Amino acid sequence: MRYRIRFAKYGVMRYVGHLDLMRFFQKALNRAKVPLSYSKGYHPHPLISFAAPLSVGVTSGGEYMDIVTEEPIDAKNTLDALNAQMVDGMLIVSVKELSDKAKNAMAAVEAAAYYVYFKEYPFVRNDISGNMSILSEDGSSPAELKKYDTDAFREQIRTFYTNADSIYITKQTKKSERKIDLKPLIYDFHVEDTTSSFSENAEQTGLPDINVVFYMLLSTGSTDNIKPELVMEHFLSSMGITPDAYQLGIHRVDMYRRDEKNELVSL
Amino acid sequence: MMEPSFLESICNTRKLALRDDILLSVEKAARYIGNEFGAVMKDKNEVAIRYAMCFPDVYEIGMSHLGIQILYDMFNRRPDVWCERVYSPWTDAAEVMKREGTPLFALESQEPIRTFDFLGMTLQYEMCYTNVLQVLDLAQLPLLAKDRGEDDPIVIGGGPCTYNPEPLADFFDLFFIGEGEAHYDEFFDLYRKMRTENTYSKDAFLHAAAQIPGFYVPAFYETTYHADGTIASFVPKFSDIPATVKRQVITVLDASPYPTKPVLPFVQATQDRMVLEIMRGCIRGCRFCQAGMIYRPNREKSLDILKKYALELIEATGHHEISLSSLSSSDYTRLPELIDFLIDECGKRHINISLPSLRIDAFSLDVMKKVQDVKKTSITFAPEAGSQKMRNIINKGLTEEDIFGGAALAFEGGWNKIKLYFMLGLPEETDEDVTAIPRLANEIAALYYDTVPKEKRNGRCNINISTSFFVPKPFTPLQWARMYPQEEYLRRAHLLKETMQGLLNHKSLSYQYHQADATILEGVFARGDRRLGRVILTAYKAGATFDAWSEYFDMNRWMDAFKECGIDPDFYIMRDRGEDEIFPWDFIDTGITKRFLLREWQQAKEGVVTPNCRSRCSGCGCSAFESGVCVR
Numbered sequence A: 001m002r003y004r005i006r007f008a009k010y011g012v013m014r015y016v017g018h019l020d021l022m023r024f025f026q027k028a029l030n031r032a033k034v035p036l037s038y039s040k041g042y043h044p045h046p047l048i049s050f051a052a053p054l055s056v057g058v059t060s061g062g063e064y065m066d067i068v069t070e071e072p073i074d075a076k077n078t079l080d081a082l083n084a085q086m087v088d089g090m091l092i093v094s095v096k097e098l099s100d101k102a103k104n105a106m107a108a109v110e111a112a113a114y115y116v117y118f119k120e121y122p123f124v125r126n127d128i129s130g131n132m133s134i135l136s137e138d139g140s141s142p143a144e145l146k147k148y149d150t151d152a153f154r155e156q157i158r159t160f161y162t163n164a165d166s167i168y169i170t171k172q173t174k175k176s177e178r179k180i181d182l183k184p185l186i187y188d189f190h191v192e193d194t195t196s197s198f199s200e201n202a203e204q205t206g207l208p209d210i211n212v213v214f215y216m217l218l219s220t221g222s223t224d225n226i227k228p229e230l231v232m233e234h235f236l237s238s239m240g241i242t243p244d245a246y247q248l249g250i251h252r253v254d255m256y257r258r259d260e261k262n263e264l265v266s267l
Numbered sequence B: 001m002m003e004p005s006f007l008e009s010i011c012n013t014r015k016l017a018l019r020d021d022i023l024l025s026v027e028k029a030a031r032y033i034g035n036e037f038g039a040v041m042k043d044k045n046e047v048a049i050r051y052a053m054c055f056p057d058v059y060e061i062g063m064s065h066l067g068i069q070i071l072y073d074m075f076n077r078r079p080d081v082w083c084e085r086v087y088s089p090w091t092d093a094a095e096v097m098k099r100e101g102t103p104l105f106a107l108e109s110q111e112p113i114r115t116f117d118f119l120g121m122t123l124q125y126e127m128c129y130t131n132v133l134q135v136l137d138l139a140q141l142p143l144l145a146k147d148r149g150e151d152d153p154i155v156i157g158g159g160p161c162t163y164n165p166e167p168l169a170d171f172f173d174l175f176f177i178g179e180g181e182a183h184y185d186e187f188f189d190l191y192r193k194m195r196t197e198n199t200y201s202k203d204a205f206l207h208a209a210a211q212i213p214g215f216y217v218p219a220f221y222e223t224t225y226h227a228d229g230t231i232a233s234f235v236p237k238f239s240d241i242p243a244t245v246k247r248q249v250i251t252v253l254d255a256s257p258y259p260t261k262p263v264l265p266f267v268q269a270t271q272d273r274m275v276l277e278i279m280r281g282c283i284r285g286c287r288f289c290q291a292g293m294i295y296r297p298n299r300e301k302s303l304d305i306l307k308k309y310a311l312e313l314i315e316a317t318g319h320h321e322i323s324l325s326s327l328s329s330s331d332y333t334r335l336p337e338l339i340d341f342l343i344d345e346c347g348k349r350h351i352n353i354s355l356p357s358l359r360i361d362a363f364s365l366d367v368m369k370k371v372q373d374v375k376k377t378s379i380t381f382a383p384e385a386g387s388q389k390m391r392n393i394i395n396k397g398l399t400e401e402d403i404f405g406g407a408a409l410a411f412e413g414g415w416n417k418i419k420l421y422f423m424l425g426l427p428e429e430t431d432e433d434v435t436a437i438p439r440l441a442n443e444i445a446a447l448y449y450d451t452v453p454k455e456k457r458n459g460r461c462n463i464n465i466s467t468s469f470f471v472p473k474p475f476t477p478l479q480w481a482r483m484y485p486q487e488e489y490l491r492r493a494h495l496l497k498e499t500m501q502g503l504l505n506h507k508s509l510s511y512q513y514h515q516a517d518a519t520i521l522e523g524v525f526a527r528g529d530r531r532l533g534r535v536i537l538t539a540y541k542a543g544a545t546f547d548a549w550s551e552y553f554d555m556n557r558w559m560d561a562f563k564e565c566g567i568d569p570d571f572y573i574m575r576d577r578g579e580d581e582i583f584p585w586d587f588i589d590t591g592i593t594k595r596f597l598l599r600e601w602q603q604a605k606e607g608v609v610t611p612n613c614r615s616r617c618s619g620c621g622c623s624a625f626e627s628g629v630c631v632r
Helices: A013-016 A018-031 A077-085 A150-162 A228-238 B006-010 B019-026 B066-077 B091-100 B126-138 B184-196 B200-208 B290-294 B304-319 B334-346 B361-371 B388-392 B400-412 B429-451 B486-501 B516-525 B530-541 B554-566 B594-606
Strands: A002-009 A048-050 A059-068 A090-097 A112-116 A124-126 A132-134 A168-173 A177-181 A186-191 A213-217 A248-258 A264-266 B049-056 B081-087 B118-123 B154-158 B175-176 B219-225 B231-236 B274-277 B323-327 B352-353 B377-383 B419-423 B460-470 B507-513
Touching: A002 A077, A002 B507, A013 A059, A018 A048, A018 B304, A048 B081, A048 B274, A059 B006, A077 A090, A150 A186, A150 A228, A150 B006, A150 B530, A168 A228, A168 B274, A177 A186, A186 A228, A213 A228, A228 A248, A248 B006, A248 B361, B019 B091, B049 B184, B066 B081, B066 B184, B066 B274, B066 B429, B091 B126, B118 B126, B126 B516, B126 B530, B154 B200, B175 B507, B184 B200, B304 B323, B323 B334, B334 B352, B334 B361, B388 B429, B419 B429, B419 B486, B429 B486, B429 B507, B460 B486, B460 B516, B486 B507, B486 B516, B516 B554, B530 B554
Parallel strands: A059 A248, B049 B081, B049 B118, B118 B154, B154 B175, B274 B323, B323 B352, B377 B419, B419 B460, B460 B507
Antiparallel strands: A002 A059, A002 A090, A048 A059, A112 A213, A112 A248, A124 A132, A168 A177, A186 A213, A248 A264, B219 B231
């Protein structure tokens, strides 16, 4: 029996790397008494696979892993049992049975959607008692970027992406350089309307007041895997901006496969 | 729980002490965020005592240590105490913290440990001493105990190095000598009482704490020295302070709680497995082994309680591997039943069993065959010395017949890799004893070619010799022994290597040896006195930290520090100690009498073997604890 588990990895869990997360899930699945199937051979390992690793520092609301079990499991019970084994910043969103012919998540993933933003300090957090408060004022505010308004970014996206025939870049690999065209691999790229989609009254909700949020839908998977930081780097440099290291915030919104009609649907 | 929105996702739901850009620029950021499954969170307003428990080395090492998990669990069972963890930030994070003035914090609350009531550090090896200073320094606390004020945490040391805490006397307010499970309730109760009754001052508290068995306040003792540098007297400065500090021992291990819901790190710990402690102490009495002496008497846990703990650990951790912990697992009386139980319970759950410290014989090989991949694992022997003469001196009850018998069985069982552990620089060691090591390995290799027919061989056999240099430790029969200059250690290692290369089966043999310079320093601190505090401080100020890591260890820096302080390291290691010399650690009453140790030292020099505790009591003095093997 195969199941697909969707989860969110957010908040402080962004600092936990992919290998560590795999080990975390292996233990959590055991604690939740999910009857995992194991590979054959002298060193059997549990049959768990992830759609696409998430870089350290990136948050996500749409992560996926597939598991194989020895016997059928109840999706709802498993969801609850697994959530009882999570920590702050980890949430199991759904557990779904996969059909026999469904490709596994890693093979099926075709695209991923991201929000990219400029990190603003101070960050906001909940303290242990659950109260929202603002962190201390250390850390520099990226004041440089504030002078760019969303309209300037919208305008530049039209030039850089929407109206461009091609976006040739040179991709460095370990052995060689490769020229690739990003244009067909970026399925969507726009500036989100922050006034409607996102909180506008930061003080009331305690959530950050984010100046500008980019949305991008990018080709993902084993053949053409495009990372949002790569797109941002070329986009911003087309405007003559070099952001400070670690200044770009990235949030993966979801990952997609293609259905029978070749349309992108959630994994 | 609701799915977090984008904005909620990018906010941290926990306060973090290190900024986002710092966390993203250092190696393994997850070392610093806490939030592990099993970490104990409390409301700081609901507790009376904040305790920071520190292992002064990097997170992965510290998280592998059972002792801290035991105390963390026990302390946190008290509703009035919140015990949190602290480790040495790795060099990259330490540098940023120092530069930016970020105070060292506890992982759970992420709050600066300088605001805590207590800072406890476990001292597992001498080479962590500069890390102790780094922890204090990063915590923004004065390094010297005498400079710390009323509002600073009380700094407590524990662990094996407290069996001679003197080199660290200047830096600690208190040491606890013995098993940490004992007397901590009394200690916390005392602190609370003095705080609530407003009778607390650091000095009054330390005076009162020194009355609790096992607690040692170094500042309350005065040392005088003879002209030759040895100790003339070591006496308490106050009449209410005891002249000797008694090691504290748990008499019934089963009665003491065990952490079956340990904290599970995200970053892979060095020991990434469940740990089942099956017993404490050792019956063997190897004369070089400090653990074998200071943890006496040998006490076993009952089979029933171990089965219960194993199942609880499996439930609570979800780990894929379990390991038995003890000084000599083969000596556990009911090992066959325990292993049968584990094979049964773990087999059906795909949990591996790891069995360190097993004596190699038919039984253990049979067990290992059941739980390991023969082709990928090696069999380990620790003869510790190459010649029978040397093995008698150190009282290592392992004969050549045992080794050859075990090796033959292993070869027949399909293993072809054997690891052999030895020590160089033991007392009375001659060149012939050194060369006996490769000769023994050569004979084991020959045995492989004799035992395993050509068609069954899986290539050449692989006999790996590994040596460390012997460091005499307090409270062992060899505590009177001298050490040797670095060149002499290296000469012996080279002699071993050259001899090996001339042997018939040299292509099947390989050899590694430990750093000799670190050995020298370890030797100085192991039997050092409180005058060494200045050297440690000087070396730390010159940049020494992570001395246990060869890439950071710099002997020249240490030699400069000795010179600057006018202290000759050779005094501590190169000298023969007289039988009536007062040692810096003599104020500790471990339960083992000095008379026994001296008798064993004599027996060592005569090559006379002492039987193990089960065969015959050798009268070490620990029967006074009326526990374990002593009352069987």
